[in-house]
Amino acid sequence: MGMNPTVKDIAAKLNLSTSTVSRALTDHPDVKKETKRLVLKLARELDYQPNPIALSLKKNRTYILGVIIPETSISFFSKAISGIQEVASKAGYQVMICSSHDSVDIERQNVQTLLNSRVDGLIISVSRETQDVNHLARILDKRLPTVFFDRICEELQSTQVVADNFAITFRATEHLITTGRKRIAYIAGPQNLYNSRKRLEGYKAALQKYKLPIDDDLIIASHYEGENVKTYTDYLFNLNRQIDAIFAINDRTAIEMIHLIKQRQVKVPEDIAVVGFNNERFSAFFDPPLSSIDHPAFEMGKTATELLLQHIADDQFPIQKKVIKSDLIIRESSFKS
Template sequence: MRHQVTIKDIARHLNISIATVSRALRDLPDIHPETKKSVLDLAQEWDYQPNVLATSLVKSRTKTLGVIVPDLGYYFFSTVVKGIEEAAIEAGYSVLITQTGESYERELTNVQNLSRGQVEGFIISLSRETTDFEHLKRLQRRGIPLVFFDRECEEIDASKVMVDNEQSAYEAVSHMISNGCRRIAFLAGSKNVTVSNQRKAGYLRALREGNLPVEDSLVIYGDYHQSTATTCTHQLMNLPNPPDGILAVSDRLAIGAVLALRERGVQIPQEVALVSFNDEPICSLMTPTISSVSQPTTEIGKIAANILISQIEYKGESFPSQVKVLKTELKIRESSQRK
């Protein structure tokens, strides 16, 4: 791990006392303006962050992991967090968990607050609004370990734990094609989210290999709310040539699609087949039951935590980034099984 900047480092570099640096950072009087400016400029350049726990910590280690997820109300994220906690506890670490609510500003605030609270590393799944990654690059410059899961940042060289989203979507669409679907739509998430784009790539590959039409009107981007999926499904079914199959990027969107199809009296799967992702428990309780791609969520969390802890405890100069891509399983149920 790289050294985290302290007031001692600033004082040594400027050849002034630690007390002077402390007073300058706290904007106290009796400091020459040029000295104060030098301290503040260097603190900004070196990305100095105050250690608010320094007075109460006997050791510099907190053995605490910071976890940032979009929404714990989603089955996927809550079960990943369960895996993170299990692995952390087994290794003698604790976990601080925050949610962004899909907001970039909240993600930024969470990163800043957890940094001040002296977590030793971060496990993050990005918000759908996040397109500026400077706050995460800053963590790396400060030598704070970082692991992505599910939603990654291609601009940052960091460890990540994913599933093979492209192959998963390819298999889901291929399944619908084998069951007679010829016009398959995709209810996507945000264009900013890598998961959605990876699944779209698999969707398109399956269509091309099946010699089926690839039409922009059959791909609809949106948020992850059930009501949005209902609206988007009505939009799809109002097309002059509506789809006979729908791939939804999540189970929550699939439920919204089911509600729209019911409102229109469309039979599932006879008229429109449906497959989604995450395999939440509700998939086997719906009528019809929903075919869904099952992901090893708890394992994702455990692997992410173990990678982060290994990085925190690594004694070498630079920890090599690790990429773990896990397999999924398509759970075929009534919503897509025509044969």
């Protein structure tokens, strides 16, 4: 045990979970009296100093964070939830997740439901349909601590956590251009979403920097649905533009495209280079291993939650905009040395 004993030290000594200890220290109603007594006694003996967040904790909390995301089955969001959960658990908070199923109607209901459950704060990534943001503005008016992440609303004055969508897509496109590619197809996400828009801008900016034409026929407006991958691939081949690279919206799409390209006896990466997005666990094991963007989903969930907890602890918490860096992982699908 170091100089400053932590919640973890107390938990280990008493054979309790860290979340029980955190809750005991903040006088949470769910913890038994006897447990509280033991925890407080040991905390005094060890001269435990709570951190600033714990110090400022007030009563009347529910110790519940509400989360609204479009879809739990999208791997980005399920990883982000793991990050949210990790930070929340350590701080003695529970997480209540609602999925909007990418519907603005359900998103409105989700907001109401989580407010009714008196959550201490909200973490939100908006649905694909969300254009009118009145229901979200209403939360901010109530001064309920709220953090938006990934799919944010630019028009709302609130704390936000986003990836460096523009910069990383620029970089990946530049990688393709500087390794000799000239006709790069781009499978884009829905353009009413902030992150999809920024990424498409990054792709276009890279083409412009290298004085390559922006060919709208090579930009496919996808809807994140896997079913159309064959249609996209057939379309690109039927264009007769001799594309030499594809930058796909996610790894699943990229991998299915590589499969379809190989079926046509076209070689990856010799004839067509392919880059994905998300760097899924399985992407390194393909043939060829897939180049991809390492999208910091877990990190974004963690950061959003840390900011939210700071906001909950401090009424005067200033609005913050955090950008989490992505990474370009170059493997054989885009470049063979």
